[in-house]
Every structure is written in structure tokens, then in C-alpha cells.
Amino acid sequence: MGMKGEGGVDLPEGMDGRVKEALDMWGIKSLYPPQKDSFPAIAEGKNLVVCVPTAAGKSLIAYSAIINKVVKKGKKALYIVPLRALASEKFEELKQLNRLGIKVALSYGDFDDDDRYLERFDVVVATSEKADSLLRHRTRWLSDLSVIVADEVHLLNDKGRGPTLEVILTRFKQLNPKAQMICLSATVKNSADIAGWLGAELIESDFRPVKLSEGVLYGGSVRTSDGKERALTADTGDPVTDAVLDVVLHSDDGKGQALVFVYTRRNAEAAAVNMSKVLGSRLSGADTARLTEVVDGLGGSDSRIGKRLKQAVSGGAAFHHAGLSNEHRKLIEVAFKERRIKVLFATPTLAAGINLPARRVIVRDWKRFEQFNPQAPIPVLEVKQMFGRAGRPRFDTEGQSYIYARNEEEVDLLMERYIWGEAEEIYSKLGSFPALRMHILSSFATNYVRDMDELWEFIRSTFFAYQNDTWKITTDVEDVISFLEEEEFIKVDGDKVEATDFGKRVARLYIDPLSAVILRKALLSEPKKLTTFSILQAACYTPDIHKMFVRRKEYEKILEEIYSREDELLMDIPTEKADYDFFLASVKSAIFLLEWIGDGELGMEANEERLEKLFNVGPGDIRSKVETAKWILYSMRELARLFNSPMAKAVDLVALRVEHGIKRELLELIGVKGVGRVRARRLFDAGIKGPDDIRSSTVQRLSSVHGIGRVLALAIKNEVLGPEGEILEEDEPGEEEVGTGQSRLGDFS
């Protein structure tokens, strides 16, 4: 292989010619070494584990494998990613394959659905949860898969997402042994374990298309891995600020950008605002003008986060964390890619997420709070992931990654651990009780496993079993089985195991079996008074809902809430400390949702600003909390039906209200397209309480409602009138406005 005379790529024997077409389409004239090394294995249809640094062209390896198989055999490919944001990013890239006649679909979201429509596509990009849910629904086209790609496969090591990824890969290995599996991973010490587990060829390389210079930042200088020390050009007294100014203001081409990783959101925000004060005054007029456009684009947000973001951006800095609204996050990402924003302060989630490289990466915080160690150092694997974001291909000749030492002693320590050191080994996290409970139930419920032998056979095929002796979890598995049997998820008959209707439904709802036990208990209880709070509290008590941290000063208020609402509780108040804390947290979450749907102290739907103030949550958090609550309430309703609970209707109503964030009185309005919770409230307060009122109101009256312009007023009205009654011109009068005999000005010109 190698470059052809005219600058094309030579494909190995057996590889489909369309791969070349795609490479040409992407303008790729030569392959990176790890890509070259991978191609023969792809052509032979072997499984592959690719362990290379970020930006070394991993995705292209996967794409080539997909094109090769999908085009040739008319079969399908599944591309599994850990996060939604990544799914969208991959989808955008893969969509270009449409030109080769390959149809690509994106699938995430609703877990209780088999998405039959996906059958029509050749490539499906999905999050691992969605892939698991598709497996649980025994979606038919899964057996047509000829390529399965797992991106960021080192996340097998992740307590939260690891077990799901592990289970789906194991399942595919059993179901579809002929499908080619391509696993992409960051560099880890024991990559051979992953390859060994999957029977895959291992491609390992430290190749990077853009050179990476790593070092420790201390005082006014940087010590790099080659032993050199370079003084920074800026001197504000704060080394991190200096290192940012150094690359942003004093690089030769004037195009340097920095990405700074800090541990908490608050830190990210504060650092960005502070940086903007230092940086803003040193930017050129043109830069400032380009930033003003970004600030304008951020719009009139009332939230604290929105205000701080605008403040920071006006001075060339920004922050990026999960509390941002989607809209703001995207704007920030684009503005950073366009080099308008010069420095971005991000929480570590960014390193695992979207592709947003910068010339210089600074890891400011390398310690974090963990349960048993409030000063736990961040794993090398994670720091390397952050480091890997340095250097923009095509723009930068070198990427620079620095980790910040706060004192002299730390310099050597950091150098040794993070610059010279190797990334840790990764371990299966499937051996935990909650993970086993969830996945063992789904194995039975979906009939992938029908008895204890088959269960053990499945367990023996997992990464866990590859790394451990299975006897280590024998007791755990037995405990899970008795838990599932006791709670009537499964029926055990000798060796044969069968899921009950309850068990099957729960597996498809994609909730933790323990959540289902709690919901069932709530649904079968007989409270003195059934209220919205009753339902919300029970839903929030399930382990699928992220706990809200209860501060000491909030204790009293929450206890008061509990005692004044004792008649409404569907669950017993637990006595054990851990459970009790969890109970308090569930009450807090319920109060949050009550505020959201207008049943809180305010008596009206709380806006973002109020929620932020009361609960310390950003717009992005509100969205994710509401989404999880919606999913659990949906599950609760489904279970209510299964058990013929008289609460079904009430749960349904609460679910709908939580989905939209409204009081009951707005339900009629919310059905109208273009009317969200805010507009519905304004219309309602203006006396327009439902579709009938919209029908009988003139466009002028509708548009006199604050926040509803003429264009929207017309759209809303037409939506209600339906196609027959459509008003085309916005200035055309409503029929009742002109009495008989009344002329119009237009009649006289």
C-alpha cells in the first residue's frame, strides 16, 4: 500500500471500491499509519480493536469498514456511541454516505419502542442505551447487521455506562457471531484484554497527525516532556491566565485558542468571567465586534447562567457544562470553532463528548471529590483524554497540553504521573448488584436466556468473565435471581426461568427493576389522599431518578413538607439512614417538579430563573431532570395499567403536566402547535383559555398578548381553524370585525 502516483489511496485486496470513492469524496489522499494498518483486517472481515489517540483518524477506520460491508453485501451497520451529542456528530458525518447510496439514520430517545422504521436504513447511529433497548425489543433488523462499531469502548470501565455497553457487545457476539466488530478506544494499558475478549486484532499506536507537546505548568513557565522549560509571555500573576494569554495573544499567527479543564461548573463560570475581564480589554476591535455578534445570538436569557455566559463571551471567554441550555451550548461550540471565542473553560464531560479541539489544553484541576477521598487524583486515562483535545488538524502545527501544578512539589509528581505515566488498565463494572439486576432481568425477559445454564453461558462471555473468575459473582447472581423471583419479575421452575408479564414489561420500559418494585408498591398503596405530590414523590424515590442533594439548611423545610403531607405519601418513610436521606432527596425532587408544573409555593409555573435560584439548576439540568421524570412517570402509568391501579388516570395527567411544565388549566392550550408553557400561560392569563377562545379571537387580539407577535398569532389561529378556515394574509380581518355596510380604506384608493 501507499500513495499512488496521482495521490490516491491503494486499497488492499478484497476491499470494496466504494471505500475509495468515499475517501475521494472526503478529500483523503493518504492514510494515517493506524488507518493503513487497519485496512487489511477490515478487508478480511476481522474484528478490530483500535487503540489510538484522539484525532488519529479512528472514525475513518470505522466508516471504511461500514462502507466495505454495507455496500458489498447489502447488509446493515450499527454505530454505537456513549452520548447523544456524539451520536448527532457521527450522524452528521455519516450522512454524507448518502451520496454512495448508503442511507443513515440516527436513533435515540424513547426506549419503549422497537423503531421498526429503522429497517429502511443501512446504517443506524445509536447511543448504547438505545442499542440495548433495541435488543430488548428484539428488533428484527438487528440480525441483518454485518458491522457493529463501538466508539469510546474504554468506557467499559465506566460505572454508569460500562455495564450496558458490555452487555450489548456480549449479546451481539452471541447473536451475530459473523458480524464484524470494530471497537474504537482511547489508549489504555490493557487494550489487549478488550481485543482478547472480542477475538479481535489489536491496532495500537501513539500516532498523532498534529504533534503534541505535553508539559507541566508551574509559576510563569512550562516544563515540557523533553526536559525544556519555556517562560510564558504574559505575567498577570496567575499562571493559568498567563498560559491562556500566551497562546491567545502572543502566538505567531494570532489564531491560538485555549481549552481549560476545571472540575466544577461554578469554577468554570467564575474562571470564564474573570478571564473575560483580563482578556476583553486586550482584544482587537474586530475580535470584539465578532464577539458582540455571539452575545447577540445568545439572546435575552433571564437565567443567571445566561447572563454570566454573555458577560464572559463579551470578553472572549466562555464556559461549557451540562447546565447550559442546548441552544447556548451549540452556539458556544460553533463560536469556538469559528475562533470567535478564544478560551473555553469546560468541565471534564467535554473531554468525553464532542470534538472541540484547541491549540492549547490546560488541565487546571487534577483532583476531585470522591466518596472516600475528597482529594482523589483524576485517572491518567481521563487526563490523557483531555490532553488529546489539543491541536486542531489543518490549523495547528502543534498541540500543547499542560497540567497545572500549584506548588513546586507537585511539578515532579505531575510530570511522573501524567506526562510520563501510562493510562490505567480498565476493568469491567458489570459485577455490581444494580447492573446485574438490570441486565439479568432483561436477559430472561427478552428470551435471550431461558435457563440458568444459558445465563451462565452468557455471563461467561462477558468482559467481566474474561477478566475475572466467574465464581466471584456467583453469590451476587444468586442474590439477583432470588430478588427477581421474590419480586415476581421471573418464575423459576427447577433450572428453567421465565419472565412474568411484569418482568417483561419492566425490561422493555428500560427501568431498573428496583424502580419497578417501588412504583408497584406506590400504585397498589391506598393513601388517605392521592395528590400530584403523592405521585411525584413516589416516582422520584426510584433509583433511576438522579438524587437532588439536600443541604443542611433545607432539612427543616423538607421535613415540614413531609409532615404536612403525610396523608399523601404512597411510600413508608424509611428509618435506615441511607434510605432516609434518599427519601428526603426524593421529596426535594418532587418539590422541584411541583414548582415546574405550577403547584409550588408560587402557585404558577416557575420560570428558569426561579428554579435556578431555588434549586441551583441550570437550564440544561432542568431539561434532563424533566426528561427522566417523564420517562419514569410514563413507566409508572404503564405499570398502573398492568396492575389495574385506580391511579392510572392521575398518573397520566401528572406525566403530561411534567412533560410540558404546566398547570392543569393549560392542557388545552398546550396542544396547539407553537404554544409552549410560557405562551400558554400568557394566553390563559389574557383570557384565551383554549382552542375555542383562539378560534373566536381576532389575530389582533391574539397578537396583543405579550410574547405573541402577529406572525405567530396568525399561525396559532390557522392551526386551530384547520385547513378549511385558513386565513392567508395576516392583515385580512377576522369576519366579525367588519359589520355590514362598513367599507374599508382599500375600497377608496
Added chain:
Amino acid sequence: MFNVEAKAETFRSVFSVLTPIAGEIKLAADDNGWKIRAVDPAHVAMVDLELESSAFEKYDVEPMELGLNVERLLESIKSARGDELVTMKLDDDNRLVISMSNLTLKIPLVDPSGFSEPKVPSLNLPINLKLNSAELQKGLKISASISDYLTFECSEDKLIMTSSEDLSMMTLELKKGQEYELVEFEKPSKSSFSLDYFSHLMKGVGANRDIQLHLGNSYPLKLVFDFAEEKGHAIYLLAPRIESS
């Protein structure tokens, strides 16, 4: 850049002229001042208004178009004393910031692209009278209890306002040289108008103001008047009722 300051009563008078026609309007502002043209949704009445920049205490404006909810604006300066200074400017979020002595309000703008450009019909009206708005108001008040429309009938030396329904009837006679001055007279004319519309317009004109009233035969009427210490100029047009025969 949009930053203006004027007495509360100046703003009040401008907005009060507009609100009888439309709740939201498109304002075209430039160095010379403000221009606003609006038509009611039924296209029965129209306002064409200009306000000179000299009507403001401070006027710092680059040419632009703004969509404003004048009803809200009027409401927002309600509490201000007449001679109190009010500033209005745009902030970075494209909101109108209204500040007066100890009160600040921020009001979002309306998308100006949503407004159509009303055409002013060219009318050649044979009659033009000068009078005080109070004279019309008198007839208006009484006729409201009688009917829902009002007829103007103008001959060479008098203007008669009538309103009738069933057996009730009102006639109010205004005499040339006494209640009004004749500016122009081509031929006798008669037109009827919706009382509802007309009384709205008269609210916009205000009490005790010198106006010019143009009339035609079954034709729209035109009211021309100045406001804001003669720095504001307004024209109202109102389409007539045409009696079906």
C-alpha cells in the same frame, strides 16, 4: 443606537394617538424623528404619524425600524408625572429599556418584519373644516346613546351631525364662523361612520385640540392635527359605512 429622552407627556401623547388603531406598530426612526404608519386589522382606520426629533430632550438614533407594543408602553409610563423625563433605549438583548425617576422597565421588541406596509389611499376630499375637537366630542357623546353610527352632512354654511335608530334621533348643528372655520368647500357632502371607530379616534385626538376635518360624499374622513407642542403631526383616516340601498 437608539437612545431618546423626552417628557412623559410627549411619549404619552404619541402612544395615545396610536393605540386606537393598533396595539403593536412598526416605528421607523432616523435623524429627523419618528415615522409611524399603522392600519387596524380590518383596514377601516389608519394613522400616519410623524414626530420631529426636536420633540425630544435627547435624541440619539441611527436609522432603524423597531416593532413596538404601544399598549404596553403606554401602560408602562402611566405612573410618571407629565413633566417627568423618561428615557427609552435599546439594550444588548434588543429590549427597550424605559427608565424614569426611580423606575426601570425592560420590554422586548416585536419582530418588525411581521408588519405589512399600509398604503395610504390618495383621497381628494371636497371639504376641509377647522374646529376644536370638543365640538365633535359633544355630538359623539350624545349619539352613542342612540345608535352605533354617526352621519356628517355638510352644506355651505353648516355641518350637521345626525344619529338615528328606530324612533330615536339626535341632530347637532355646527355653524360656519361660529363652531368651525371653513377652509375649503367644493360641494355639499354626506358620509356615515361607525361610532365605535370614530369615538376611538377621537380618544386619540384628545380633548380640546384644534383639528382639521376633511369630508367627502360617502367617502372616508380625514382628521389632521398636531400634538406634542406642535412637534407631532398626525393624520387619521376612517372608511365610511355605505348604506346598502
